[in-house]
Amino acid sequence: MLIVQKFGGSSVRDAERIRNVARTIAETFLLGHDVVVVLSAQGDTTDDLLEKAAELNPNPSKRELDMLLTTGEQQSVALMAMCLESMDLPVVSLTGWQVGIRTNSAYGFARIRRVATERLRRELDQHRIVLVTGFQGVNKFDDYTTLGRGGSDTTAVALAAALHADRCQIFTDVEGVYTADPRKVPAARKLGEITYDEMLELASMGAQVLMNRSVELAKRYGVELEVLSSLVRAPGTKVKEVAKRMEEMKITGIAKDEKVARITVEKIADKPGSAFKVLNAVAKAGVNVDIIIQSTGRDGTTDMSFVVADTDIDKAHAALSERSEAIGFERVTVDKEIAKVSVVGAGMMSSLEVASLVFEALNDAHINIQMISTSEIKISCVIEQSAADRAVAAIHGKFFEA
Ligand code: ADP
Ligand code: ASP
Ligand code: MG
Secondary structure, three states, X not given: OEEEEEEOHHXXXXXXXXXXXXXXXXXXXXXXXXXXXXXXXXXXXXXXXHHHXXXXXXXXXXXXXXXXXXXXXXXXXXXXXXXXXXXOOOEEEEOHHHHOEEEOOOOOOOOEEEEOOHHHHHHHHOOOEEEEEOOEEEOOOOOEEEOOOOXXXXXXXXXXXXXXXXXXXXXXXXXXXXXXXXXXXXXXXXXXXXXXXXXXXXXXXXXXXXOHHHHHHHHHXXXXXXXXXXXXXXXXXXXXXXXXXXXXXXXXXXXEEOXXXXXXXXXXXXXXOHHHXXXXXXXXXXXXXXXXXXXXXXXXXXXXXEEEEHHHHHHHHHHHHOOHHHXXXXXXXXXXXXXXXXXXXXXXXXXXXXXXXXXXXXXXOOOOOOEEEEOOOEEEEEEEHHHHHHHHHHHHHHHHOO
């Protein structure tokens, strides 16, 4: 079998953890499998590098930032290779460039376009364990790019798809995907299986256990994922097209995202085309918005609010302020003290019951809902950020601990 194994930053944070992971890799290899391993930067390395950059330049070019960030993963694979060498195992470490992971040019958030397999195949044919840096690729200028935070998951899935791997295992610091973040909600339950669609929603709504793009890619190429612990031997969670549900579960999981802000455009002329102009200005600035609400018009004007990622606040604000006259509104304000709490589960629209249980849980916890959005598979509520953990706990209690 050809197995792709990915280990995240906390799983390789120091020498002891590297040795622990090396034993897992060795075991797989000694069973006779071809093994391709994707590693993240050790522990908080990526954050530390970002801090170092900020000390010298608050606004470094994205190209140079990626040049810096890619070094974290390079350290991990080289150190792991040395550890495996010390165990007399044949191994080679490769960067994204050496493998031929080609991306578009969006530094900091690049998308993988193509993965060359020649070098990987050649190394596997020599019966070597192949270690690959996660989170990075090269663009058409042969410059390094990074794939966005959590991007090593995406590297692993892309390699598994390109190599038609038999298994793709994502090892992390928890035992799988849970009904809520197990570090925040002690009663969270481990899921045996979850569908791509549900996992994609959870990941997009803030469950960082998998990067959402990795799930998107897994779904597109039919790569079945297994999320499991690098520290504890226990069955993990399978992420696949169709999943067995634990009966009696009305929802699959709850996620929280605090890295969002609400932008409100006040006193927009209440006439056809205004909403279009506002959202078009934001979209042209390359900003994605979520949960849009418009108030009932009064005195010929109306207010419109929507949610953006923290990283897009400045872009969205600038795009709107510049056009206040052309669009026709009075003021644009930003509220960063919000969080989005989402419940996810296939086919929940069929039951209004889910929505009312969510609202009841928040009401019981005296948490005010500021915005709501629903889809076939999720309900999101915007609330005050300081209440976010309490909100997740309250909703979890209502659905899973009754
Ligand atoms: P890695 O470094 O292995 O990539 P991450 O920190 O990116 O690990 O992701 C694992 C973390 O995701 C866990 O430690 C956990 O706190 C968090 N998490 C959030 N939501 C969930 C969830 N529903 N199930 C499991 N883990 C979750
Ligand atoms: N090291 C990168 C990050 O911290 C990529 C990853 O961990 O997946 O985001
Ligand atoms: Mg991660």
